[in-house]
Amino acid sequence: MAHLRPSSRHSFFVLCLAAVLALTGVGLSSGTALAADWPQWRGPQLDGTSAETGLPLRWSTEQNIAWKLAVPARSGATPVVADGRIYLSVSKDPETDKELALWAVDAKSGKLLWQRPLGGGNELKYKQHMSSPSPVTDGQRVWVMTGTGIVKAFSREGQELWSRDLQKEYGAFGLQWGYASSPLLFEDSLIIQVLHGMHTDDPSYVLRVDQATGKTRWRVERPTEAVRESPDAYTTPMVLERGGEPEIVIAGGDVVTGHDPVTGRELWRVGGVNPDRGASDRLVASPLVDGHRIFAFGKRGPIVALEASGEGTPKTLWISETGTDVPTPVTDGRYLYVVNDSGIAHCFDAATGKIVWGPQRLATGTYSASPVLADGRIYAINESGTTSVFRAAPEFELLATNSLDGYTLSSPAIAQGRIYLRTDEFLYAVEEPPASSGSHE
Numbered sequence: 001m002a003h004l005r006p007s008s009r010h011s012f013f014v015l016c017l018a019a020v021l022a023l024t025g026v027g028l029s030s031g032t033a034l035a036a037d038w039p040q041w042r043g044p045q046l047d048g049t050s051a052e053t054g055l056p057l058r059w060s061t062e063q064n065i066a067w068k069l070a071v072p073a074r075s076g077a078t079p080v081v082a083d084g085r086i087y088l089s090v091s092k093d094p095e096t097d098k099e100l101a102l103w104a105v106d107a108k109s110g111k112l113l114w115q116r117p118l119g120g121g122n123e124l125k126y127k128q129h130m131s132s133p134s135p136v137t138d139g140q141r142v143w144v145m146t147g148t149g150i151v152k153a154f155s156r157e158g159q160e161l162w163s164r165d166l167q168k169e170y171g172a173f174g175l176q177w178g179y180a181s182s183p184l185l186f187e188d189s190l191i192i193q194v195l196h197g198m199h200t201d202d203p204s205y206v207l208r209v210d211q212a213t214g215k216t217r218w219r220v221e222r223p224t225e226a227v228r229e230s231p232d233a234y235t236t237p238m239v240l241e242r243g244g245e246p247e248i249v250i251a252g253g254d255v256v257t258g259h260d261p262v263t264g265r266e267l268w269r270v271g272g273v274n275p276d277r278g279a280s281d282r283l284v285a286s287p288l289v290d291g292h293r294i295f296a297f298g299k300r301g302p303i304v305a306l307e308a309s310g311e312g313t314p315k316t317l318w319i320s321e322t323g324t325d326v327p328t329p330v331t332d333g334r335y336l337y338v339v340n341d342s343g344i345a346h347c348f349d350a351a352t353g354k355i356v357w358g359p360q361r362l363a364t365g366t367y368s369a370s371p372v373l374a375d376g377r378i379y380a381i382n383e384s385g386t387t388s389v390f391r392a393a394p395e396f397e398l399l400a401t402n403s404l405d406g407y408t409l410s411s412p413a414i415a416q417g418r419i420y421l422r423t424d425e426f427l428y429a430v431e432e433p434p435a436s437s438g439s440h441e
């Protein structure tokens with residue numbers, strides 16, 4: 001087994017145990033998938049990391065490509081992978097076709113197994129289509145949300161289990177650039193946030209939805225004093241565990257909040273991600289939870305590191321004005337690796353906030369996808385489809401630069417020895433051939 005940082009071992013153990021119990025017919029939670037899968041946007045541990053090793057270091061459109069599948073248009077949705085299947089939120093060019101869909105793909109061959117409609121109303125909002133939220137899956141079921149507010153559940157074989165329309169139920173979304181938050185797969189539920197305010201006076205809210213029935217467990221409003229565009233957030237909820245109990249962590253509207261997963265009640269709130277109360281400081285990068293630490297990211301800074309080891313409101317550990325904007329950073333527990341939307345990388349000491357190295361420029365371009373960490377490396381892909389691979393270490397070392405030559409908004413997914421990369425033209429399965437497996441550094 002690859003070495004895991006201490007704060008990740010519990011999560012990894014739970015995922016492995018779930019797989020064993022599934023084989024023996026004993027249920028642990030319908031919200032867990034195999035450890036080698038990538039069941040939701042930030043992966044099996046909700047932090048952008050994978051325990052996979054032997055991953056490819058170099059590739060091109062022809063080299064180290066196990067297969068590629070044509071897709072109709074760009075999407076910000078990351079492919080999710082579980083039990084041999086890949087699920088994709090798919091949109092077409094809204095100038096010609098406004099329909100949205102969910103695809104199921106065979107992970108081994110790249111064959112399209114089925115596709116199901118998710119409704120119309122697709123539109124282009126600056127960069128993104130309304131397919132931006134990533135699906136989530138436990139391997140037997142898949143749940144998908146669209147930027148139009150449709151939430152649906154399907155069986156592994158594509159049978160629709162239930163459907164909801166959140167805009168019809170709770171009012172129109174009011175974000176400047178269109179809704180793009182992904183659901184969080186949590187225990188037997190989905191946690192969905194709608195944080196908005198630029199184009200609505202309706203309150204922001206957080207929702208817990210039963211996975212099996214689609215019924216609301218709870219819905220709580222999440223007030224904010226943020227103004228104009230700053231109530232808008234494109235972040236995804238995360239989970240903090242302390243004292244053996246989980247808390248739901250939400251970032252947006254100038255604050256980070258923790259919520260009781262049973263009732264939705266707000267347990268604490270911390271400001272500081274928009275210290276100057278800027279009117280256009282919407283949040284895009286999601287909170288990052290690493291054990292008892294929470295990292296929250298303002299618009300191009302600051303980074304606010306919180307300590308949540310004790311009871312009550314988390315304490316501020318450190319603040320750095322050097323930050324990110326769109327890409328969510330990643331950590332190995334000791335270091336925090338940050339790639340901003342201009343392709344400038346920094347490495348921070350996660351405990352103190354001291355800059356260990358940086359700024360370092362990666363491949364030139366704009367970065368919207370979030371970096372991932374596996375096999376001792378950081379993989380960061382820009383909008384031109386070029387991935388910079390650098391070592392996860394206290395000294396910067398660029399290992400490779402690989403181009404797929406396609407417009408890319410989607411973050412990489414890692415599963416079963418492969419890296420899945422999505423451009424506006426293809427979904428690629430990148431894999432080291434068996435005959436030449438091993439390190440090529």
